[in-house]
Amino acid sequence: MNKKVSVYRKEHFNAAHRLHNPAWGEEKNYAVFGKCNNPNYHGHNYEMDVKITGEPGADTGYVIDLKFLSELVKENILEKLDHKNLNLDVPEFAHLNPTVENIAIVIYDILRSKIDEKLDLQIRLYETPKNFAEYPAS
Amino acid sequence: MNKKVSVYRKEHFNAAHRLHNPAWGEEKNYAVFGKCNNPNYHGHNYEMDVKITGEPGADTGYVIDLKFLSELVKENILEKLDHKNLNLDVPEFAHLNPTVENIAIVIYDILRSKIDEKLDLQIRLYETPKNFAEYPAS
């Protein structure tokens, strides 16, 4: 019998960023991104929920070992993003605006290649407790 | 390529209300709605998550500007509901019981007409941290 369960693991990282489109002048950037365009950067405590969906193993009762998932996130995501300047320190954002939408997509793309294809993956990323994003959309 | 992302904005308002069906007598109203039927009203800190789903713009990285969404909610929802008596001050509830389900539907209907048709909309409304509703159901 098919009993799909989703499991979630919460992780967090702290980073600086700036929203900016280099194809636009200073004025338009400020008009669109407001205070988030500060050339000296600002920052956030990002909190993320990694959601994995599949059938629990008959011998473990686990969809995925959440300690293993936590280690995978530490090595592949937190090492890359935690205590970093997203615009300056992270190659994926050299030419991509680090909005909460785009950061969620980048995290998904990295983790997708590390997780068994039989398992579904979704990322929810909180930029602040009031603003957050989910990818892929459900 | 199609990359749909959901973004969320959290807002809140405080209101008084009373659950009541005028077609029923006092006794049946009390039997069904209990303390929520208090004729002098009681109240809540309502917290709402507005969820918008679509593709991030190529030049902004935004599904929707969350500052714009927040302003839209302030003008169309908070002005109408915040620090109000839902039964007495809000025309939509003159003949509609202000349960958390119905308040979520009313908020959705108002916002739906203000937001680009290409974007999907969902409302999650917390009446208390323990009781909440989502419309449309997913």
Added chain:
Amino acid sequence: MNKKVSVYRKEHFNAAHRLHNPAWGEEKNYAVFGKCNNPNYHGHNYEMDVKITGEPGADTGYVIDLKFLSELVKENILEKLDHKNLNLDVPEFAHLNPTVENIAIVIYDILRSKIDEKLDLQIRLYETPKNFAEYPAS
């Protein structure tokens, strides 16, 4: 040896209220209390922390039995305030403005007479997650 410990019990109630000083005219009331002066009332999910300080009993390890404390709060405070209109339904606020400060004082005065004099008591009352009060001040 003297080992004083504080224990806390969290409880909540939902109520409607209106801030108003009957000695003032409508205009001054609105100038001072703003939207909180709505004559039709608004409301809140009040959350309270009841703090009791004393020495744990040698045979129980309890400063006070928190189940007993919870029952005491239910009977003396929640029965009186939950799902009520503070201005209309609660005699203590017939001539006292139900600000978060005054509600905390009223709750303290009621509980103080029910709790062993050897134990210290303090009330923290949240009107919203952003606005709260503590009585007596520490």
Added chain:
Amino acid sequence: MNKKVSVYRKEHFNAAHRLHNPAWGEEKNYAVFGKCNNPNYHGHNYEMDVKITGEPGADTGYVIDLKFLSELVKENILEKLDHKNLNLDVPEFAHLNPTVENIAIVIYDILRSKIDEKLDLQIRLYETPKNFAEYPAS
């Protein structure tokens, strides 16, 4: 017109458990389950969201009366699991590993038989604020 709404009720219970597969030796159990395999048990504050989806009744505005749902959960789930040792006190886990996935499935199966078939049901169960599961997967 068809207007499906989801409503949620949050409940909690505290329990001890141990992750263990009796078909494996001590060493393999420790390798797979780590500290969660402690033969003397450890425990959690489990928090659960019960989600019910359907159309609000025309005369009540309720998908389901959340007080009724809360009573149903108390009688059928909390009586069974709260302040219990899941492995020793709960027959469902005599031969089933009490992972957060399996506990969510057990809760779902019990409640499913008690709730009107026209209503959809989903359980979200938090083992800790960082580790949680949802069944059925959405």
Added chain:
Amino acid sequence: MNKKVSVYRKEHFNAAHRLHNPAWGEEKNYAVFGKCNNPNYHGHNYEMDVKITGEPGADTGYVIDLKFLSELVKENILEKLDHKNLNLDVPEFAHLNPTVENIAIVIYDILRSKIDEKLDLQIRLYETPKNFAEYPAS
């Protein structure tokens, strides 16, 4: 000039326990401790705030390095209590009832001997989000 600041570090552990006084019979134990007396144990996600008070160092701006404090708590408290049965696995509770009051005192006594005497120490321990204790009382 003297500028005392308090800093806090939040940590957590999961444990099983049972409230019991061996000097009493079964009946009295159940009358006093209720469901918490279950002989098969139950458990909690304990969350603790470690509060340190002192003057920030002129060259660091730190009262204490919170990474160092976190390591100290991991080695001396979490190694001892996390994923353990407090009654069976922790010598301090062999003859001491593991109430939230007593666990807070035990944690304080261990950490007090590891932290510079010039710094003040206080422990706040949450057994559940609704029940918590603080030692020493302030």
Added chain:
Amino acid sequence: MNKKVSVYRKEHFNAAHRLHNPAWGEEKNYAVFGKCNNPNYHGHNYEMDVKITGEPGADTGYVIDLKFLSELVKENILEKLDHKNLNLDVPEFAHLNPTVENIAIVIYDILRSKIDEKLDLQIRLYETPKNFAEYPAS
């Protein structure tokens, strides 16, 4: 009669910062501040509780109008710190390390001069949900 009450108002801001002592070399800075020394900055969602203690006014029931306090914090603190780089954009940190301790002291010193001397003031500042500071210490 003297009835002192404390009231609290929660506010938040997002900022980038870097921990660094210019009197030390690169190696010592990294040894002491670790990842927090990243020359490209990282950032946080800072959350602050502003605590004011005094007697409620006889005609208002307010210790202080929390809307007024919120405006005061917006003008004097959030304008200065929100969406800023603390090291580069805020003169107070040109020669002061922006640790959570020092930021709390700077906020206190600014607000102290704006608030009636009869009222006591305390700042609690969260750098993350796990690390926070309070000034003056209580």
